[in-house]
Amino acid sequence: xxxxxxxxxxxxxxxxxxxxxxxxxxxxxxxxxxxxxxxxxxxxxxxxxxxxxxxxxxxxxxxxxxxxxxxxxxxxxxxxxxxxxxxxxxxxxxxxxxxxxxxxxxxxxxxxxxxxxxxxxxxxxxxxxxxxxxxxxxxxxxxxxxxxxxxxxxxxxxxxxxxxxxxxxxxxxxxxxxxxxxxxxxxxxxxxxxxxxxxxxxxxxxxxxxxxxxxxxxxxxxxxxxxx
Numbered sequence: 057x058x059x060x061x062x063x064x065x066x067x068x069x070x071x072x073x074x075x076x077x078x079x080x081x082x083x084x085x086x087x088x089x090x091x092x093x094x095x096x097x098x099x100x101x102x103x104x105x106x107x108x109x110x111x112x113x114x115x116x117x118x119x120x121x122x123x124x125x126x127x128x129x130x131x132x133x134x135x136x137x138x139x140x141x142x143x144x145x146x147x148x149x150x151x152x153x154x155x156x157x158x159x160x161x162x163x164x165x166x167x168x169x170x171x172x173x174x175x176x177x178x179x180x181x182x183x184x185x186x187x188x189x190x191x192x193x194x195x196x197x198x199x200x201x202x203x204x205x206x207x208x209x210x211x212x213x214x215x216x217x218x219x220x221x222x223x224x225x226x227x228x229x230x231x232x233x234x235x236x237x238x239x240x241x242x243x244x245x246x247x248x249x250x251x252x253x254x255x256x257x258x259x260x261x262x263x264x265x266x267x268x269x270x271x272x273x274x275x276x277x278x279x280x281x282x283x284x
Contacts, residue, residue, distance in 0.1 A: 076120035077148060081105055082113050086136065086145050087235055089123060090264055091200040093135040102197065142264065149238050167243045172260060178271050181231065182207060191225055195234040195241045196263075204263055206233065207274045214241050221252060229255045236262035 076082060084103045088094055094102075100110040114134055117123040122141050123134045136142055152159045173181070184190040185208035194201045194209040201211035212220045224230065230249060234242035237260050249256040267273050 072120045073122070073144075076117050076122045077145070079113065079116075081109070082117055083145075085110070085113060085117065085134075086122065086141070087239075088200075089134060089136050090142055090145070090262070091196065091235060092203040093133050095131045095133050097131065098199070099134070146236070149236075153238070163238075166240070166247075167238060168246070168258065175269050175271065178266070178269065182272070185209075185231075188225075189228070191228050191230045193230060193232045193245065195232055195239075195245050204267075204273050204275045206263065206266055207272055209233070209274075212245075214244070217245060217248060221249075224254065229257070231257050231259050233259035233261065233263070233266075236265060 077086075081103055085099055088099060088102055096107060096110055096114065099105075099114070100107045103110065105113070114123060114125070118125060118134075121137050124137045125132050125134050127133075153163050154160075181190065181192075185192045192206060192209045194205050194211045195214060195217075196211070197213050198211055201209070205211070232242050232245045232249070234245075239262065242258050242260075246256050246258045263273065
């Protein structure tokens with residue numbers, strides 16, 4: 057192998073990986089798999105795509121070594137290939153928020169200012185949840201909540217929010233989390249709850265961020281993520 061061939065292999069490998077992140081459906085799939093392993097059928101339902109299109113997108117992700125698969129009977133299950141995939145996905149979102157005028161406007165008008173919490177504040181939040189001083193809501197779908205959630209979190213999927221409003225403890229502050237800083241579901245929850253006069257805050261971090269900080273997670277079902 058000469059230098060020119062080595063350069064071609066390097067650049068083609070990088071280009072293949074970059075290409076995997078250029079499709080909105082594939083980005084949705086990566087975001088879902090960041091919550092844990094999922095089958096083709098589940099991914100298709102959550103992205104609103106056909107099974108055939110979902111499989112095609114997954115093949116591209118697998119070819120770029122972004123996801124890996126395992127077969128269980130007639131079903132194929134996928135997960136992120138490595139922690140590095142998640143770091144890259146997060147970095148792309150952060151760079152888009154900094155570089156894209158459209159994304160900056162979206163962050164300002166939809167997600168709002170980032171109010172990060174550190175580990176000490178997160179542990180204090182857990183104590184307040186345990187004491188019943190704060191209601192913690194997990195806005196993800198039920199299966200993602202079942203796979204793992206912050207201790208004390210109540211699962212209220214997006215389509216169940218209206219029915220759950222009357223069951224929220226009156227006068228109690230609410231903290232909402234979903235799939236991460238740029239999860240539109242959590243931002244939408246915050247907007248809708250504030251419109252009802254609820255004292256609510258977006259945690260602005262997902263379960264994977266929480267766990268990566270060494271904070272406790274309740275696991276109700278086996279969870280497949282390469283801890284690398």
